[in-house]
Every structure is written in structure tokens, then in C-alpha cells.
Amino acid sequence: MCLEKNFLINKHPASSLFRDLNFFPTPENVSRETFSADEVYLRKQYRHFSASLTIGPSNKNTVCRQQLPKVLALCSFAYLYKNLRGKKCLPVEIKVVTYNIRTCRGMDGKVDLPRVAKVLKSLDADIIALQEVDMGNPRTLLVKQANVLARFLDMGCVYGEASRYRIGSFGNAVLTRFPIKGYINHRLPAPKPQRSLQEVHLEVDGQMIRVFNTHLELNRDLRLTQIRDFIVPLIQSSPTPAIFAGDFNETPDDPGVKYLTHCFKDSFMVNSGLLTNTFTSYNPAERIDFIFLNDGFQALDYQIQYADASDHLPVISKLRG
Numbered sequence: 001m002c003l004e005k006n007f008l009i010n011k012h013p014a015s016s017l018f019r020d021l022n023f024f025p026t027p028e029n030v031s032r033e034t035f036s037a038d039e040v041y042l043r044k045q046y047r048h049f050s051a052s053l054t055i056g057p058s059n060k061n062t063v064c065r066q067q068l069p070k071v072l073a074l075c076s077f078a079y080l081y082k083n084l085r086g087k088k089c090l091p092v093e094i095k096v097v098t099y100n101i102r103t104c105r106g107m108d109g110k111v112d113l114p115r116v117a118k119v120l121k122s123l124d125a126d127i128i129a130l131q132e133v134d135m136g137n138p139r140t141l142l143v144k145q146a147n148v149l150a151r152f153l154d155m156g157c158v159y160g161e162a163s164r165y166r167i168g169s170f171g172n173a174v175l176t177r178f179p180i181k182g183y184i185n186h187r188l189p190a191p192k193p194q195r196s197l198q199e200v201h202l203e204v205d206g207q208m209i210r211v212f213n214t215h216l217e218l219n220r221d222l223r224l225t226q227i228r229d230f231i232v233p234l235i236q237s238s239p240t241p242a243i244f245a246g247d248f249n250e251t252p253d254d255p256g257v258k259y260l261t262h263c264f265k266d267s268f269m270v271n272s273g274l275l276t277n278t279f280t281s282y283n284p285a286e287r288i289d290f291i292f293l294n295d296g297f298q299a300l301d302y303q304i305q306y307a308d309a310s311d312h313l314p315v316i317s318k319l320r321g
Helices: 005-010 032-051 062-087 113-123 145-153 220-236 255-263
Strands: 093-100 127-135 156-164 169-176 180-187 196-204 207-215 242-247 289-293 298-304 315-320
Touching: 093 113, 093 207, 093 242, 093 289, 113 145, 127 145, 127 156, 127 207, 127 242, 145 156, 145 169, 156 180, 156 196, 169 180, 169 196, 169 207, 196 220, 207 220, 220 242, 220 255, 255 289, 289 298, 289 315
Parallel strands: 093 127, 207 242
Antiparallel strands: 093 315, 127 169, 156 169, 180 196, 196 207, 242 289, 298 315
16 A cells, blocks of 8 residues: 555645654555555555644644544554455465356256265365355255355355346355455346356454455356456456356366456466366266366365266365465
8 A cells, every 4th residue: 555654744734743654654665555545544544533633723633633543543553454464374264165056957967966065075165165156046956055155164155146046046156164354246247137146255363354255157258248347457457366257158278267367367267177167977078067277376286086976076285386
């Protein structure tokens, strides 16, 4: 945030209050790129506190004048610390899975939720990004699949609706062992929006990370537009460590994934397994399921696992900050 002292010192009537204030970080110590978003917050706080401050020859509001630098300093350090934590290396390794479960319909055509649950349990992941999840849909016996899988795995769950029906809905879900601190379900821009992008904020060993989960369009041009104009800018809007996973309906040779590889790291680059494709599960011919990372993470290992519980194969990657 490169919190400029000049902003605080020169533009406030009570500038003398700040001249000896060494409590604020200086431009030499803090990265502007890292903290630009929080600079906006602090300046809003500054205006808020300043508006209630009366400066005059009298000693009125003396207490307020004395406390203002401390309040501003505390605000500064609270938000600086939060962001600095996001820039540190995570001291733990985490396992991430992405899996299109096709409403738990296996290659035998049977809907078998326990079979999917056993596959996920065998992967022993910390974060699971699921696509094609039914919630209360008659075609899957009104079962809220995300909730049932989360209970079976003893994990927290965030569901993001992509399509709503007269009864029930269909979408994506993030399951995790880590505390869930916030989430947003973004509708991907389209003439008739039918896809969504989950953004889930997790606390990992006291640090914040973001997980993005999606199932992209079948239309190639629309996918590229959504990736270039919406998804990438959203993920890049914060330096917080981020994971972008899902079924992209694209191969590495398609323009959308090519664009992503210029912006993020494809965890497939450390593949240690024999399988290299994820679809279809009975004859894997294409890799259309991905786990991308920003600079906050590095991939230590990557594997595509065999399973017949869906028409896709699950992908697992081991990461470290």
C-alpha cells in the first residue's frame, strides 16, 4: 500500500499532529502493488475520522485530536498485517482436488453418491472443487449432494448455484477442512448466464487464501471472453495466494487455456502420474480439468487418478506457498 506520509501530513489541517509520527510504514518498507486496495480503505477511514475533527484555537476535542494518530496507526497496521500475512509462504503443504462428478452418475449410468464419496475420501484432500453438483433435484432423488458429501468427508462446504430449476438447482461446490471465512458466487457474464464462478476465502494456518471453482461454457468464443475479461482480472485483483480449478471444457491447445497459462501456473507441469488426460474416464483422450495457481503457490506434485464414478477423472495436486 505504500502508505504515503505526505497524504496524511500535508492534507490535514492538524499537520503538526503527524510530523513526529513514526508509527506508519514508509514507502521504502512497503510495496505499493501489494497494498493498493487497502490504501483506499485507509484513506476512507482517514476522511471519516477527519470529518469529525474540529481544529481551532480552543482546546475543544483535545482528546479526539490526541487519539486520531493512534486510531489511524492501528488501522494501518491491522490492514498491512493482514496483507503481509498473505504474502508469506504457507508453512504447510495442502492437497487440492478438482472433480466433475456429473451429478454422481458413473460410467455405468447409475447415480451412486457413496461411490463418489469413496473416491474423494481415498484422495485425502484438504480442498475439493466439484462441478456438476445437484442440490435437491428430482433426477437425483432430491438429494443435496454437496451437503451429503461434505458430511461424509467431515468437511465444510460452500455451494454455488449455476442453474435453477423449478425444483432444485445445479452448480459447483467447494469442500474443505480449513475454516471458511467468506464466499461469493459470481455469475459469469453471458447473454443468458448459465455458468458461475465460486470464490471462497479460507484461512490456512492463520493466513488467507482464495479458491476459485468453475465449470466453463461449451461456446469457445464465450469462454475466452469470460476468461480474459472477467476471471483473470478478478483473480489478479489481489496478491493473496489463489487456486483456480475446475472443468474448463478446453484443452491446453485452446485459446482460453493458452491465455491462462500466460497469467498463472498450470500444476500439470509437475505431473508424476501415468495419466495425462481427464476426459472421458473410460478412454481419457483430452485434458479439460485444471488446477491453476498464482504466484502465491507452487505445485509440488500432480496426478490424475483413475475412477469410474463419473465421466471425468479427478485431478489432485500437492501445493505449498
